[in-house]
Amino acid sequence: MQAEIITVGTEILLGQILNTNVKFLSEQLASLGINLYFNTTVGDNKDRLKQALAIASDRADLVILTGGLGPTADDLTKESLAEFLQLPLVVVPEELNKIKSLYHKTGHKWAENNIKQCAFIPNSYILTNKVGSAPGMALKFENTAFVVLPGPPKEMTCMFLNYAVPWIKNTFNCEVSDMLYSKILKFTGIGEPSLEVLLADLFEVQTEITLALYAKTGEIQLRITTRAENKEDFERKISPVLTEIKKRTIPYLFGENEIIFTEAVAQLLLQKNLKISTAESCTGGMLAQYFTSIPGSSGFFLGSVVSYANNIKEQVLGVSSDLLEKHGAVSREVGSAMAERIRVLTGSDLGIGVTGIAGPSGGTQQKPVGLVYIALATPDKTICNECHFNGDREMIRLRSVDKALYLTWKYLKNILD
Amino acid sequence: MQAEIITVGTEILLGQILNTNVKFLSEQLASLGINLYFNTTVGDNKDRLKQALAIASDRADLVILTGGLGPTADDLTKESLAEFLQLPLVVVPEELNKIKSLYHKTGHKWAENNIKQCAFIPNSYILTNKVGSAPGMALKFENTAFVVLPGPPKEMTCMFLNYAVPWIKNTFNCEVSDMLYSKILKFTGIGEPSLEVLLADLFEVQTEITLALYAKTGEIQLRITTRAENKEDFERKISPVLTEIKKRTIPYLFGENEIIFTEAVAQLLLQKNLKISTAESCTGGMLAQYFTSIPGSSGFFLGSVVSYANNIKEQVLGVSSDLLEKHGAVSREVGSAMAERIRVLTGSDLGIGVTGIAGPSGGTQQKPVGLVYIALATPDKTICNECHFNGDREMIRLRSVDKALYLTWKYLKNILD
Numbered sequence: 078m079q080a081e082i083i084t085v086g087t088e089i090l091l092g093q094i095l096n097t098n099v100k101f102l103s104e105q106l107a108s109l110g111i112n113l114y115f116n117t118t119v120g121d122n123k124d125r126l127k128q129a130l131a132i133a134s135d136r137a138d139l140v141i142l143t144g145g146l147g148p149t150a151d152d153l154t155k156e157s158l159a160e161f162l163q164l165p166l167v168v169v170p171e172e173l174n175k176i177k178s179l180y181h182k183t184g185h186k187w188a189e190n191n192i193k194q195c196a197f198i199p200n201s202y203i204l205t206n207k208v209g210s211a212p213g214m215a216l217k218f219e220n221t222a223f224v225v226l227p228g229p230p231k232e233m234t235c236m237f238l239n240y241a242v243p244w245i246k247n248t249f250n251c252e253v254s255d256m257l258y259s260k261i262l263k264f265t266g267i268g269e270p271s272l273e274v275l276l277a278d279l280f281e282v283q284t285e286i287t288l289a290l291y292a293k294t295g296e297i298q299l300r301i302t303t304r305a306e307n308k309e310d311f312e313r314k315i316s317p318v319l320t321e322i323k324k325r326t327i328p329y330l331f332g333e334n335e336i337i338f339t340e341a342v343a344q345l346l347l348q349k350n351l352k353i354s355t356a357e358s359c360t361g362g363m364l365a366q367y368f369t370s371i372p373g374s375s376g377f378f379l380g381s382v383v384s385y386a387n388n389i390k391e392q393v394l395g396v397s398s399d400l401l402e403k404h405g406a407v408s409r410e411v412g413s414a415m416a417e418r419i420r421v422l423t424g425s426d427l428g429i430g431v432t433g434i435a436g437p438s439g440g441t442q443q444k445p446v447g448l449v450y451i452a453l454a455t456p457d458k459t460i461c462n463e464c465h466f467n468g469d470r471e472m473i474r475l476r477s478v479d480k481a482l483y484l485t486w487k488y489l490k491n492i493l494d
Numbered sequence: 495m496q497a498e499i500i501t502v503g504t505e506i507l508l509g510q511i512l513n514t515n516v517k518f519l520s521e522q523l524a525s526l527g528i529n530l531y532f533n534t535t536v537g538d539n540k541d542r543l544k545q546a547l548a549i550a551s552d553r554a555d556l557v558i559l560t561g562g563l564g565p566t567a568d569d570l571t572k573e574s575l576a577e578f579l580q581l582p583l584v585v586v587p588e589e590l591n592k593i594k595s596l597y598h599k600t601g602h603k604w605a606e607n608n609i610k611q612c613a614f615i616p617n618s619y620i621l622t623n624k625v626g627s628a629p630g631m632a633l634k635f636e637n638t639a640f641v642v643l644p645g646p647p648k649e650m651t652c653m654f655l656n657y658a659v660p661w662i663k664n665t666f667n668c669e670v671s672d673m674l675y676s677k678i679l680k681f682t683g684i685g686e687p688s689l690e691v692l693l694a695d696l697f698e699v700q701t702e703i704t705l706a707l708y709a710k711t712g713e714i715q716l717r718i719t720t721r722a723e724n725k726e727d728f729e730r731k732i733s734p735v736l737t738e739i740k741k742r743t744i745p746y747l748f749g750e751n752e753i754i755f756t757e758a759v760a761q762l763l764l765q766k767n768l769k770i771s772t773a774e775s776c777t778g779g780m781l782a783q784y785f786t787s788i789p790g791s792s793g794f795f796l797g798s799v800v801s802y803a804n805n806i807k808e809q810v811l812g813v814s815s816d817l818l819e820k821h822g823a824v825s826r827e828v829g830s831a832m833a834e835r836i837r838v839l840t841g842s843d844l845g846i847g848v849t850g851i852a853g854p855s856g857g858t859q860q861k862p863v864g865l866v867y868i869a870l871a872t873p874d875k876t877i878c879n880e881c882h883f884n885g886d887r888e889m890i891r892l893r894s895v896d897k898a899l900y901l902t903w904k905y906l907k908n909i910l911d
Contacts, residue, residue, distance in 0.1 A: 090530045092521030093706075096513060099535070104509030113507045114542055118516070118533040125531055132549060270565045270605035280567075290566060291505055292646070300510070355800075361786025362779030365800045369778025372854050372887055374802070381800035382810065383772075383782045389797035389840055393810065423806055437789050465599055468625060470789055472648075 078249055080111045081137035083129050085144035085154050086228055087120035098143045098233055105237065109245070110256050110304060111139065121145060126157040134161075134221040139245065144228030146211035148190045154225060155214065159198055162218050166196040172203060176210055204240040208232045215244045222248050258311035259302040262322065264329040265338050266483045269297050275325055279318060286318060295479040296338055297329075328492050339367045342482050345489040346377035351426040353485070355381040356394055356419035358406065358432040359449060364478050379423040384415065394418045405444070407432050412450030413461045420454045427488070428454040429481050433464075435473045449477045453484050460484065460493065495666060497528045498554035500546050502561035502571050503645055504537035515560045515643075515650055522654065526662070527673040528556065538562060543574040551578075551638040556662065561645030563628035565607045571642060572631065576615055579635050583613040589620065593627055621657040625649045632661045639665050675728035676719040679739065681746040682755055683900050686714050692742055696735060703732060712896040713748075713755060745909055756784045759899050762906040763794035768843040770902070772798040773811055773836035775823065775849040776866060781895050796840040801832065811835045822861070824849050829867030830878045837871045844905075845871040846898050850881075852890045866894045870901050877901065877910065 082102055089096050099116050106113045115136070119129045126145075133140045145154030159166045172195040180187045194211045197203060204213030204224075209232040214225040224241050226233045264272060269292040273280070276299075280288050287302040301319065305311035323330060331341040346353060355364045365381035368374050384390040387406055391398050396414045404410040412432045420428030433449025440446035447468075452461035462484060466476040487493045499519055505511050516533050523530045532553070536546045543562075550557045562571030576583045589612040597604045611628045614620055621630030621641075626649040631642040641658050643650045681689060686709040690697070693716075697705050704719040718736065722728035740747060748758040763770060772781045782798035785791050801807040804823055808815050813831045821827040829849045837845030850866025857863035864885075869878035879901060883893040904910045 089516070090520050090533065091524050092517045092519070095517045099506070100509045100512045102509070103507050107508050114537060114539070115546070116507065116535040120531060122531075129532070268602045268605075270607055271603050273566050273607065274605050289504065289568065291510070292564070294648075302508075357779075359786075360783075361791070361795075362774075362782030362798055362800065363786075365779030365802075366777075366783045369776075369780075369800070369802060370888065370891075374778070375856075378778075379803040380806035380810065381779055381798070381802075383779065383786070383798035383800070385782075385786060385792060385798075386796040386840070393797065393799065393839060422810060423803070439792075467596065467600055471787065472625065474787070 078111050078139065079137045080106050080113050080139040080141060081133040082113065082116040083126070083133055083140060083142045084116065084118045084228075085121065085126060085142060086118070087122075087151070089118050089144075090120050097230055098228070101230070101234055102141060102143070102237065105242070107257050107259075109242070111245075121151040121153055123153050123157045123160070126153065127161045130158060130161045134223075137221065139222045139224065139249070141224045141226065141241075143226045143233055146194065146213065146225065146227045148188065148194055148211075150190075152193070155193075155196065155198070158223060158225065162198070164198045164218075167199055168192060168196045169203065172197075172212060179210055202244055204236050204244070206232055206236055207239065208235045213241070215241060215248075217248055256304065256306075257302060258305050258308065259300050260311075260315065260319075261334050262299040262301070262326075262330060263332050263336060263338070264297040264299065264326060265295060265331055265479065266487075267297065267326075267329045268292075272297055272299070272326070272329070276322060279321060286315060288318075294475060296331075328487070331486060338479070338482055338486070340371055342486050342489065343368070343371045343374065343377055345486065346427075347373075349489065351489075352377055352379050352424075353427040353429065354379045354419045354423040354425040355429045355431070355481075356415035357381060357383050357430075358385060358390070358415070359435040360431045360474050360477050360481075361385060363474055364429065364431060364481055367478055367482070379425045382419055382422070390415065394422065407434055407444050407448060407450065409450050409452075409461050409463060412452040413454070413459045416452035416454035416461075417459055426456060427485065429485065430454070430461075431477055431481055433473070433477060435470045435477075437470060447473055449473065449480075451477060451481045451484060453481075453488055455488060460488075495528050495556070496554045497523050497530050497556040497558060498550040499530065499533040500543070500550055500557060500559045501533065501535045502538065502543060502559060503535070504539075504568070506535050506561075507537050514647055515645070518647070518651055519558060519560070519654065522659070525674055525676065526659070528662075538568040538570055540570050540574045540577065543570065544578045547575060547578045551640075554638065556639045556641065556666070558641045558643065558658075560643045560650055563611065563630065563642065563644045565605065565611055565628075567607075569610070572610075572613065572615070575640060575642065579615070581615045581635075584616055585609060585613045586620065589614075589629055596627060619661055621653050621661070623649055623653055624656070625652045630658070632658060632665075634665055673722070674719060675722045675725065676717050677728075677732065677736070678751050679716040679718070679736075679743075679747060680749050680753060680755070681714040681716070681743060682712060682748055682896065682903075684714065684743075684746040685709075689714055689716070689743070689746070693739060696738060703735060705735075712892065714746075745904070748903065755896070755899055755903070757788055759903050759906070760785070760788045760791065760794055762903065763844075764790075766906065768906075769794055769796050769841075770844040770846065771796045771836045771840040771842040772846045772848070772898075773832035774798060774800050774847075775802060775807070775832070776852040777848045777891050777894050777898075778802060780891055781846065781848060781898055784895055784899070796842045799836055799839070807832065811839065824851055824861050824865060824867065826867050826869075826878050826880060829869040830871070830876045833869035833871035833878075834876055843873060844902065846902065847871070847878075848894055848898055850890070850894060852887045852894075854887060864890055866890065866897075868894060868898045868901060870898075870905060872905065877905075 201216035291298045368378040390396045415430030416428040430452040436446035447466040466473045618633035708715045785795040807813045832847030833845040847869040853863035864883045
């Protein structure tokens with residue numbers, strides 16, 4: 078069974094609003110086990126909407142339309158659908174009464190153009206709008222089912238979940254039984270191509286299970302998807318491939334589904350009852366901000382010194398002026414000293430030091446933009462990584478934070494090289 | 495001239511990501527005066543993508559594709575376009591060298607599947623990717639121009655603005671003359687409804703000029719739009735209304751167009767040759783991170799102490815233990831002392847202190863979640879604001895940062911109440 082979404086609204090094609098409806102409906106269709114192959118966005122224009130309807134109804138069993146149900150002249154969705162199907166629109170008196178009493182209750186002035194909200198194709202199923210005024214409409218015509226929903230996200234989601242889904246399930250009875258389930262595995266410290274190579278044969282063997290990789294800033298996601306009767310059936314089906322993936326990706330796999338990497342690090346710190354603190358130069362507080370974004374961060378994070386100016390490195394952190402003069406602020410020695418000093422200063426178990434050149438200016442031939450030293454001081458030893466990052470200032474800072482978190486995570490997992 | 499956007503990615507049709515690229519491209523096309531009538535989203539599937547290309551190239555002069563340029567097997571955009579146009583894809587050695595040296599520099603392992611990122615349709619224009627690895631491609635074939643962009647928003651926007659726009663302007667020379675121009679004014683410290691009331695009569699009088707308000711986190715934007723022959727003509731047309739708006743909004747208007755509020759504060763600090771430093775508790779480094787996100791921030795920002803644990807407030811910042819015991823860490827007195835101490839400690843002209851309860855736990859009846867003290871220490875005096883913010887942890891932290899910046903901005907503008 079195939080569905081297609083047509084979103085209607087000139088405001089979307091002018092970039093005035095972000096189309097969040099498609100994300101919601103896509104997720105819902107996936108969980109219903111309905112394939113979605115196309116989404117088309119079209120402006121408030123009858124001819125172009127009819128053109129989109131012709132294409133969509135030709136290739137889909139279910140066409141979902143959102144937007145253009147309001148009272149104003151540029152709301153044309155039902156009108157276009159009716160013309161396309163060569164069917165009339167007829168005012169339904171009960172709906173007109175409902176909408177009039179709604180206006181009365183809210184104290185809004187009644188305007189005659191509201192009547193068009195109460196006109197529907199005869200014999201279609203009227204979808205109640207519990208959140209706003211314009212009702213929706215669902216009908217099957219020849220081989221295609223059409224579901225017409227309002228544009229405002231609150232109205233659309235409420236109507237879809239409460240009225241459209243039951244109608245769809247009923248109309249396509251046997252076809253939406255097995256639902257699509259998925260699990261996301263999250264990786265860091267490895268690029269997408271290398272991860273694909275590591276898992277290549279698994280991608281090929283799977284028949285009923287789909288594996289898909291996505292690169293996000295600072296992490297790679299692997300989505301494992303398959304149809305299943307229920308959650309338990311899903312877990313059972315994916316268990317062999319999941320075990321194999323986990324075995325191969327120990328140094329990179331940090332969690333599942335909604336978790337973000339900072340949370341994974343935080344959980345390990347809390348489990349091991351370790352406190353951490355940071356001394357930051359080029360990341361300028363970003364690492365501290367990541368740690369403190371986690372609720373309950375006072376359980377593992379003590380504080381930070383953002384030693385942006387050199388004299389702060391000396392006077393607040395206590396990095397020796399000899400070291401600064403001899404090696405420069407951006408050096409392995411100063412990065413390590415920053416990590417060690419913040420550890421002592423705050424009395425934490427672990428200290429992170431980050432010093433580098435985020436650019437755009439400040440780089441030299443010996444020490445170019447993107448050079449960052451990331452150090453972790455532990456009770457036993459201090460490790461310092463020299464990194465060369467690409468990208469603009471923001472990207473270099475983000476990558477420095479990711480790398481510092483990764484170094485900490487590897488230490489906590491006892492898998493430091 | 496008509497354009498059409500094809501967004502490629504199964505992850506969009508599964509509802510895993512929100513399609514923000516279309517909003518950006520739609521805005522850009524509108525400002526170029528190019529009509530956008532359709533946007534189609536299609537999954538990572540060659541046949542369906544070719545189907546979408548057939549429909550789009552039939553009705554548009556310019557087809558913009560985003561997504562599917564990566565190294566993995568499900569990245570199929572260039573392959574589909576080449577098949578659709580019955581043209582080959584050929585590896586360009588210079589691009590291959592570039593990408594290899596990029597991998598070498600970042601220390602990522604080279605994987606052979608990266609080669610496909612360097613294959614292009616012969617004689618097409620290669621669009622440089624300054625932010626990521628996969629280059630884009632632009633070409634005109636028969637009556638249709640195709641612009642192929644990567645999917646990750648940072649890469650896409652950078653490539654579009656720097657390389658695709660000049661190519662489009664060049665390719666469609668005469669057709670993008672009658673342009674829509676707009677200027678954005680940016681406000682802070684005032685809500686959208688209050689700003690609307692302040693400017694209500696101006697909204698009504700304008701005929702050819704459109705005024706539109708948008709609320710964003712921490713700022714309100716007013717977009718002034720009109721058609722004009724050129725930039726000078728535009729400035730002349732909007733001049734009267736612009737002058738009137740500026741007159742009415744002095745305590746809130748911080749800048750125009752791309753500027754962000756932190757930059758506005760930074761510019762004032764640099765103009766006045768003043769240095770600033772921060773002492774942060776609940777914002778946990780976020781304020782320092784904002785300041786240091788500005789290129790050249792070493793010219794005005796000295797450093798920060800993130801005194802998350804109480805003993806850091808005492809031992810590193812030097813806030814007296816008496817004060818902490820008597821008033822508690824979240825108090826007007828401690829907020830002020832933090833601002834004063836960081837000012838002395840770093841030798842800066844201005845010091846900001848932020849202490850509060852970001853939640854979700856840690857609140858009491860006397861000191862509920864959302865209570866934040868924000869202090870600014872200057873050479874003459876210390877000002878401390880008691881704030882009560884709504885929202886979750888992240889929102890309270892963001893609002894605290896905005897408020898701290900606003901307090902600093904008002905001081906620098908000499909408009910403190």
